[in-house]
Amino acid sequence: MATLPNNYRVYGNVTIEKLLEVLSAEPAIDTLAEMYQSFYESVEVMGKGCLTQKHMETFIESAQSALDDYKERVKGAPRRLKT
8 A cells, every 4th residue: 555645644643533532432332333434444544554552542442441331231231031
């Protein structure tokens, strides 16, 4: 993949930061799935090395939080009986 010009990297970093912000705050699981897809596609376009250490830490924290929230919702959901 070719290296992107610097101004694209700046726009990409702003995009990644906004996506990370939404990933850490979005409670709706269907919307969250779309945001993860957007994040993945943004990183794929930006290429190797586009994420800073802070980006990676924020992503990991957001993903862990989303998984923990989901786990709590599943634990609290009423169990369905097999029929």
